[in-house]
Amino acid sequence: MIKNVVIIGLIAIANAMVSYENYKVYNIVPKSEAEVQILTDLKKEGYEFWTEILEVGNDVRIMVAPAEDEEFSNYIKSVKLDAVVSITNVQDLIDAQHNTFSSSSSDRSSSLGSFTWDRYYGLDHIHAWLDELEGLYPDVVTTISIGNTVEGRPIKGVIIDYKPNARGERPLTGMIEGGIHAREWISPATVTWIIKEFLTSTDPAVRTLAETFIWHIIPVANPDGYVYTFSNDRMWRKNRNTANHVMCGTNADAGNGIDLNRNFNFLWMSVGASSNPCDQTYAGPRGASELETQALTNHVLRLQRSGELIYYLAFHSYSQMILVPYSHVAGVNVLEAPNYADMFEVAIRAADKLEARHGTRYTVGTSLEILYAVSGSSFDWVKGVANVPIVYLFELRDVGLYGFLLPPEDIIPNNEEIMDSLVEMDRVTRQLGYYTAAGTVLHSVMSLVLATGMLVLFQ
Numbered sequence: 001m002i003k004n005v006v007i008i009g010l011i012a013i014a015n016a017m018v019s020y021e022n023y024k025v026y027n028i029v030p031k032s033e034a035e036v037q038i039l040t041d042l043k044k045e046g047y048e049f050w051t052e053i054l055e056v057g058n059d060v061r062i063m064v065a066p067a068e069d070e071e072f073s074n075y076i077k078s079v080k081l082d083a084v085v086s087i088t089n090v091q092d093l094i095d096a097q098h099n100t101f102s103s104s105s106s107d108r109s110s111s112l113g114s115f116t117w118d119r120y121y122g123l124d125h126i127h128a129w130l131d132e133l134e135g136l137y138p139d140v141v142t143t144i145s146i147g148n149t150v151e152g153r154p155i156k157g158v159i160i161d162y163k164p165n166a167r168g169e170r171p172l173t174g175m176i177e178g179g180i181h182a183r184e185w186i187s188p189a190t191v192t193w194i195i196k197e198f199l200t201s202t203d204p205a206v207r208t209l210a211e212t213f214i215w216h217i218i219p220v221a222n223p224d225g226y227v228y229t230f231s232n233d234r235m236w237r238k239n240r241n242t243a244n245h246v247m248c249g250t251n252a253d254a255g256n257g258i259d260l261n262r263n264f265n266f267l268w269m270s271v272g273a274s275s276n277p278c279d280q281t282y283a284g285p286r287g288a289s290e291l292e293t294q295a296l297t298n299h300v301l302r303l304q305r306s307g308e309l310i311y312y313l314a315f316h317s318y319s320q321m322i323l324v325p326y327s328h329v330a331g332v333n334v335l336e337a338p339n340y341a342d343m344f345e346v347a348i349r350a351a352d353k354l355e356a357r358h359g360t361r362y363t364v365g366t367s368l369e370i371l372y373a374v375s376g377s378s379f380d381w382v383k384g385v386a387n388v389p390i391v392y393l394f395e396l397r398d399v400g401l402y403g404f405l406l407p408p409e410d411i412i413p414n415n416e417e418i419m420d421s422l423v424e425m426d427r428v429t430r431q432l433g434y435y436t437a438a439g440t441v442l443h444s445v446m447s448l449v450l451a452t453g454m455l456v457l458f459q
């Protein structure tokens with residue numbers, strides 16, 4: 001099938017929203033390896049797949065533009081694949097994401113100040129809310145900006161500290177990163193909920209998690225990209241740096257931006273990243289070339305110098321997974337991360353607790369094992385360079401039915417189950433001896449964990 005006859009017509013006119021009117025999503029379940037191969041070839045031709053893993057018996061979802069629908073349908077028929085239309089108009093889902101979900105169950109307990117979790121908010125509202133929190137909780141919350149973007153926006157966050165100036169020289173610290181991929185709207189909606197829970201929950205386990213650590217929380221690590229998903233293209237992923245622009249067929253905009261989660265300077269551009277600016281996974285001209293990457297890495301290094309950074313959690317969507325570093329290894333090589341066994345154990349227990357709330361199933365493993373090989377991601381850098389003990393990348397709801405266009409009614413159940421998993425993560429991490437309730441790190445345990453990991457590695 002030759003696809004250069006009809007090229008996807010995503011042409012963004014300045015300040016006009018890209019329309020996904022009458023874009024369809026087809027669902028195909030490959031029944032043999034031969035059918036998997038046909039789909040793999042289709043993906044290579046540039047069709048927008050909503051599914052990452054192509055396997056016999058699993059749903060594969062493909063978004064098709066109206067202009068290429070006839071050619072696509074004819075081809076699918078000619079190779080005898082069974083395709084069902086699962087979404088008749090992608091634009092309808094995008095529009096639905098701008099609505100507020102209202103139901104009797106979404107009561108006032110799901111709000112804090114001017115913020116609710118029955119809808120998705122743009123950057124301005126999120127940033128204004130962070131300032132509002134500083135006013136509401138002056139003794140606990142401090143807003144920070146860890147740097148500025150190429151379009152001049154602050155990369156804003158909050159510090160939550162319940163015991164300011166009373167934690168000794170090496171305070172226990174945790175950091176949470178959201179929204180590094182622009183179109184993954186559920187990520188900032190989750191991270192803002194974690195902030196809300198830390199400030200308002202009366203659950204003793206949440207209180208322990210909130211108050212034991214100084215939390216540094218950045219809900220939107222890619223502000224320019226996030227704004228762009230509201231103003232121009234809902235499906236934008238990268239940042240908005242235009243310095244490396246190239247033309248990509250008729251799609252002038254695709255050659256802009258860098259995938260920030262491939263830009264970190266740990267095994268940069270070694271696997272699962274692209275050197276072509278047209279690609280969604282373009283890693284940038286060099287490691288840590290981007291202002292957002294530099295802001296995050298500098299901040300992590302500052303926290304590592306000023307305290308005991310125990311947790312780094314990055315939130316993405318979608319796939320329902322807890323990814324454990326490193327993203328380029330599988331099999332016995334997972335032990336390149338010295339305390340992999342502990343991180344895996346903690347994540348498995350966290351996923352069990354997550355499922356107990358609403359029955360949502362998450363899988364656990366390295367990205368290479370359960371998703372695909374990746375290099376240059378933020379969480380791998382945090383593990384490999386900053387050597388933080390407990391590091392995860394969460395891929396939130398769903399597994400592809402709505403994908404990035406998760407309906408607003410899913411926000412709160414998603415957030416509830418994630419909060420349960422974080423509480424369990426902390427319980428098991430403490431049980432394994434990574435820190436004590438008194439707030440000190442057990443260095444002997446930590447070095448034992450490191451030593452054990454190394455021994456296994458060299459066997």
Ligand SMILES: [Zn+2]
Binds near residue numbers: 181184261316317
């Ligand atoms: Zn992502």
